[in-house]
Amino acid sequence: MEAATGRPSHDSVFLELTRSICPVCREVLEAEIHARAGKVYLRKRCPDHGEFVALVYGDAQRYVEIQRYNKPGERPLRLQTEVVEGCPRDCGICPEHKQHTCLGIIEVNTGCNLDCPICFADSGTGHQPDGYSLTLEQVEAMLDAFVAAEGEPEAIQLSGGEPSIHPQILDMLAAAKARGIKLVMLNTNGIRLARDPRFAPALAEIGVHVYLQFDGFKNSTQLAIRGRLLQEEKRRALERCADAGVGVSLAAAVERGINDDEVGDIVRFGVEHPAVAGVFFQPVTHSGRFLDFDPRERLTNSDVIDAIARQLPDWFRQDDFVPVPCCSPTCRSATYALYDGQDLVPLPRLVDVDDYLDYVTNRAVPDLEIRTALEGLFSASAAGGTERTGERLECVACGVGLPDELQQVAAKGFMVVVQDFQDPYTLDVRKLRKCCVAEIVPDGRLIPFCAYNSVGYREQVRAQLSAGERNGAA
Template identity: 60%
Template sequence: MPLEFSTEVKDGCPLDCGLCPEHKQHICLALIEVNTGCNLNCPVCFANAGVGYSLTMEQVEFMLDRFVETEGDPEVIQFSGGEPTIHPDLMEMIQAAKDRGIRQIMVNTNGVRIARDDKFLDDLAKQNPVIYFQFDGLRPETYLTIRGEDLLDMKLKALDRLAEKGMDAVLVAAIERGVNTDEVGAILKFGLEHPAVRGVVFQPVTHVGRHIDFDPMERVTIPDVIHGIVDQSDGRFVLEDFVPVPCCFPTCQVNS
């Protein structure tokens, strides 16, 4: 359980908002959305990223301090957005998390600056966070549909540059029916073979914010993804490998 709570129980779950005394589990992964701006304009974006806010260092430090107060020994913080790599204070935010003893620091990114900005990558490598890397598939048409442009070569370049720096990445694929449900096996195989990749996350598309037209009765579910992994992995995985857990398994190299 959390060491401290931030709000009182007033109307009961789910009407109250915040870490109230009804929470029976601690925070497995804290996420700070440092901005809403982005250097892409994806047709699929649950955050509906665009012009909006950017948090100040003071605001982020307050959030980090509160995270430590509620957890005592916090495990994982993820900086997200928008696109956090375009925030001018990102490196200072990562350092602030390190200074507070947070064990694992992640940066959620589309990889554009990693692929194209040498100085940024050098600075990022010095901080060495885990890169939570948007990677939707291995076909150009997948990116044309989900991201609005062919980003495949840029994605591959960014991952290779991370490997050259000795950095770790988690592939994060947004899965949409009729677009890339048949690529989960290929994404897994690619991740197993790439030296920078330490994990793969499949996220069924959330149809909020910006999204392509969809039939709510045909949306991709987590069981759909699990069956796709089993069917497309040439026997490497079976259904019994997948069990729900409240937090990341303690021996995992990467928490996400």
């Protein structure tokens, strides 16, 4: 294309300059964010491995508009590392980080009873040459580090591997609960829940919320994402949770051309199931085992939101989803809906969320408690249907004159979240510095989750723990 002067025009609009890494050698590189054909891309060039271009957001106009949801973060009470090389090489959390941790993650093992083709942790059934299983004492020390950094942590998730196969998983969950962490979650594939009738009641007794991997209904989806058919195990796991009174959030890994046509069915299923309090959609992270893909065609948050609105037009619109203010606005969007058995109404249609989350334009905020409640509701530590979420909504209702029925919303509220984690192709240090999801490692560091998966921290920690177990066995 040529301008009127005859000079050729660029095919894209430059938006921002940032830093990223080479997906091959992991060296830190300058990177550009630019818009082209209505989408947003990250472009970088490594002197040794060439140019890389990755899609980071599927709607350029929305990408620009939602930047107004960015707001100042809160510092953690304690930092773990010093700035030596600069972001993203000093994670731990370092003084350059701009946000505290809303959600801490502890991976208690690398062993698993599945071999999922998409696993970013490269966990499995024993074919890996290395691996580890944390002790209860290690997990307790990691929980203590989390409490020291946060004071009163909002949420912790025990993950893996498959954490339910760890012989001390119930003790670990109880240890988290004993430290006053408000929301204690178990990230699981549900196989033990389905097969062990005692497991769900044990989780209920501790007060655990289950984060259940649930990717869709088609056989092709199950095989592509989990490597085997698991529909029956998922159904039975949910039945056991419902019977025991255990709250569940469905966690769906979504990939273009595999199950992005099922997001509406997943939401509808969750809304209608008595145990399910929300659905978390995560576009597949291309690290670990799942590296065969085109980064220019990846699925982004805006694509998932559009698919939900398109597949459930009677329930949702794109503007029902609000960027979460505690992280970068493009990382996570959420909506909370009220369901009475027939009709579903998203909360943003009942209250102008923008009035309470818009810090850029300095709109008047008439009631601090309303703002706090809404920020909490749309934060990374919220899980639909929990007691804490109900308290927040009651606070909202008290301040803005919502219908009296909202006072009892906890039992029939439903949360839908779309969370896009970065990978080596899409890593942007500006987003990384405000990441509010952290991997807690045995030496007490809290490493931003996207850095842990992309920069090389996962491999370092795994090698150290694996070597320690080998030396201990010797």
